Amino acid sequence: MRLTTLALLLLATTLSAQTEHGVFMQDIDTRADACANFYDYANGAWRAANPIPASMQRWSRRWAAGEQSKEQLRTLLDDESKRTDWPKGSIDQQISDFYSSCMDKARIDALGTKPIRPLLNEINAIRTSADLQKVFAELHDLQIYPSFGMVSTYDNHNPGFVIARVAATGLGLPDRDYYLKPEKRFADARKKYRAHVTKMFELTGSSHAAAKKASDAIFAMETRLATAQMDNVALRDPASTDHKYAVATLQKFTPHFDWTRFLQHYGVAVDELNVDQPEYMGAVEKELRSTPLSTWKAYLRWNVISKASGNLSAPIAEEQYSFYGKYLGGSKEMKPRWKLCVEADDALLGEALGQRYVERYFPPEAKARMQELVKNLLSAMGDTIRALDWMTPATKARALEKLSTFNPKVGYPDKWTDYSSVAISPSSHWENVVAGLKFGTADDLARVGKPADRGRWGMTPPTSNAYYNPALNEIVFPAGILTPPAFDVHAADAINYGAIGVVIGHEISHGFDDQGAKYDAQGRLKNWWTPEDLKQFHDRTACVSDQFDSYFIEPGIHHNGQLVLGESIGDLAGAKIAWLAFQKAQQTRPAAVIDGLTPAQQFFIAWGQFRGDEVRPETQRLMVQGDPHPIGKYRVIGPLSNLPEFAQAFGCKADSAMVRAKRCVVW
Numbered sequence: 001m002r003l004t005t006l007a008l009l010l011l012a013t014t015l016s017a018q019t020e021h022g023v024f025m026q027d028i029d030t031r032a033d034a035c036a037n038f039y040d041y042a043n044g045a046w047r048a049a050n051p052i053p054a055s056m057q058r059w060s061r062r063w064a065a066g067e068q069s070k071e072q073l074r075t076l077l078d079d080e081s082k083r084t085d086w087p088k089g090s091i092d093q094q095i096s097d098f099y100s101s102c103m104d105k106a107r108i109d110a111l112g113t114k115p116i117r118p119l120l121n122e123i124n125a126i127r128t129s130a131d132l133q134k135v136f137a138e139l140h141d142l143q144i145y146p147s148f149g150m151v152s153t154y155d156n157h158n159p160g161f162v163i164a165r166v167a168a169t170g171l172g173l174p175d176r177d178y179y180l181k182p183e184k185r186f187a188d189a190r191k192k193y194r195a196h197v198t199k200m201f202e203l204t205g206s207s208h209a210a211a212k213k214a215s216d217a218i219f220a221m222e223t224r225l226a227t228a229q230m231d232n233v234a235l236r237d238p239a240s241t242d243h244k245y246a247v248a249t250l251q252k253f254t255p256h257f258d259w260t261r262f263l264q265h266y267g268v269a270v271d272e273l274n275v276d277q278p279e280y281m282g283a284v285e286k287e288l289r290s291t292p293l294s295t296w297k298a299y300l301r302w303n304v305i306s307k308a309s310g311n312l313s314a315p316i317a318e319e320q321y322s323f324y325g326k327y328l329g330g331s332k333e334m335k336p337r338w339k340l341c342v343e344a345d346d347a348l349l350g351e352a353l354g355q356r357y358v359e360r361y362f363p364p365e366a367k368a369r370m371q372e373l374v375k376n377l378l379s380a381m382g383d384t385i386r387a388l389d390w391m392t393p394a395t396k397a398r399a400l401e402k403l404s405t406f407n408p409k410v411g412y413p414d415k416w417t418d419y420s421s422v423a424i425s426p427s428s429h430w431e432n433v434v435a436g437l438k439f440g441t442a443d444d445l446a447r448v449g450k451p452a453d454r455g456r457w458g459m460t461p462p463t464s465n466a467y468y469n470p471a472l473n474e475i476v477f478p479a480g481i482l483t484p485p486a487f488d489v490h491a492a493d494a495i496n497y498g499a500i501g502v503v504i505g506h507e508i509s510h511g512f513d514d515q516g517a518k519y520d521a522q523g524r525l526k527n528w529w530t531p532e533d534l535k536q537f538h539d540r541t542a543c544v545s546d547q548f549d550s551y552f553i554e555p556g557i558h559h560n561g562q563l564v565l566g567e568s569i570g571d572l573a574g575a576k577i578a579w580l581a582f583q584k585a586q587q588t589r590p591a592a593v594i595d596g597l598t599p600a601q602q603f604f605i606a607w608g609q610f611r612g613d614e615v616r617p618e619t620q621r622l623m624v625q626g627d628p629h630p631i632g633k634y635r636v637i638g639p640l641s642n643l644p645e646f647a648q649a650f651g652c653k654a655d656s657a658m659v660r661a662k663r664c665v666v667w
């Protein structure tokens with residue numbers, strides 16, 4: 001039987017009304033006014049009924065879903081661990097033995113700090129600068145980066161190619177401001193940090209006097225290093241860290257570090273590399289030249305203890321948590337052991353664990369539906385670019401060219417990382433961690449000097465997150481984020497476009513935010529804008545920066561508009577193009593009123609329910625200082641209060657809080 005288009009449409013409407021669900025009605029705080037405070041309206045009832053769990057720093061349905069996928073991994077690993085005859089070197093053997101050894105808390109506690117003794121002894125035995133540099137390279141193998149680190153990156157000027165990058169690292173506090181700024185919250189953190197370092201040395205066998213002396217010397221050294229580092233806002237400008245140096249030039253610049261030997265250690269044969277912060281490397285050179293070896297040794301020991309602590313016995317793991325998790329992050333207790341072990345398994349063997357995860361938990365129809373959504377969002381971005389009234393045809397053509405080269409990745413990699421060389425035993429947790437870290441370093445640096453592998457992923461499949469990579473112009477959505485409330489094959493289009501649709505739009509828009517707009521269609525850090533268009537663009541992004549500067553966090557703290565600019569442009573443009581894509585989708589799949597809410601209302605509530613989270617005050621302070629993402633409340637209010645479609649959907653008056661007098665429009 002052949003159905004007419006009208007009959008098909010009617011059928012689709014009926015079906016969608018019957019089988020597809022709308023927003024989470026019980027989450028809405030019906031006492032709140034959507035036009036006054038949409039953050040409370042959209043999911044205030046859920047947040048009131050679901051306080052942040054003791055071990056978490058942020059909470060919402062979305063965070064709960066992320067933790068739920070860890071429960072799935074736990075079930076999977078428990079099942080796999082029941083069998084002990086997996087073929088040696090198979091991914092089942094690796095992920096289950098890693099998990100079992102990590103779960104053996106009795107053994108880990110009995111060992112105390114014994115696993116890192118050989119490393120600490122090696123540091124203690126350093127007598128010369130050459131010894132120091134040898135140990136330094138060995139610590140890099142374990143992804144311990146005292147003062148600086150070398151990792152792979154895409155060449156800003158030839159992004160199809162991988163180069164080595166020297167990055168500034170080495171601070172125990174979150175960033176330079178914590179060492180240098182006078183505000184009480186920073187001064188308090190400094191005091192607590194120094195006490196924490198002292199305590200950690202005591203827990204590894206130092207006397208109080210020796211521990212305090214080491215802590216003082218380390219803090220003074222880190223403060224000198226911090227002084228020479230760029231701040232979080234400066235670091236957001238890709239041009240500020242774009243410095244390619246010939247190895248010979250870097251060698252002249254830092255004569256007290258033997259780069260040839262260091263590069264040889266990794267088998268990295270290059271003539272040049274990117275030095276993110278050349279001035280900072282001058283400060284490192286100064287430390288190598290004039291800081292006593294005893295201080296360097298204390299600093300290296302502290303870096304080892306800090307990095308290893310989570311894999312050692314309870315007293316040391318708990319002390320580390322008490323500073324970073326409890327004091328800085330504001331959570332009330334450590335995560336349960338099983339969760340820490342699932343996270344460690346995911347961090348070190350993520351594509352082995354992820355392979356089993358997607359087989360069990362990621363349905364093929366989810367991937368197909370996502371690919372369709374991504375296609376529609378890319379098309380909406382194209383319409384938006386073509387319709388801009390402020391951009392000249394020349395720049396539009398370049399923007400559209402860039403859009404045409406986007407590479408979307410959904411769910412999981414087509415080709416998995418091969419971990420077969422990683423030896424994982426059921427008995428020794430620390431050795432497993434070491435094997436995983438060493439593999440990660442070798443795998444990363446083996447890419448240097450070669451063409452980019454475009455099949456590679458930067459997040460593991462169970463990760464509840466997504467990203468944009470400007471060098472390869474790719475947008476990536478791991479399976480872990482493709483669950484409710486972000487995405488649901490059983491939800492109405494309004495919900496999927498309002499939640500994951502805005503996320504897709506957000507990632508696409510990163511290609512055109514204040515950072516992404518500096519990369520061209522080939523992923524080169526190269527201007528493609530006419531001067532007039534660039535000025536227009538900056539005027540528009542300044543509106544967003546000012547908007548977020550105005551958001552109050554707590555007395556004395558506002559959002560930093562420049563720090564969160566890229567993410568805020570992403571949300572604003574993302575919401576707009578998701579809305580346009582949703583309108584277009586309705587031409588073939590008309591949306592229905594569900595639970596008394598119009599499709600437009602459902603769309604915006606879906607964003608509020610996905611993005612609105614409760615954040616501990618301590619974590620808010622950390623985020624406002626160092627996270628380029630605004631806190632959830634403002635990711636809901638910020639973009640939506642700029643959209644006339646939102647005001648129309650809820651009938652908001654012109655003077656409502658959710659209707660900005662000066663609307664920002666970038667894309």
Ligand SMILES: [Zn+2]
Binds near residue numbers: 506507510567570
């Ligand atoms: Zn983003």
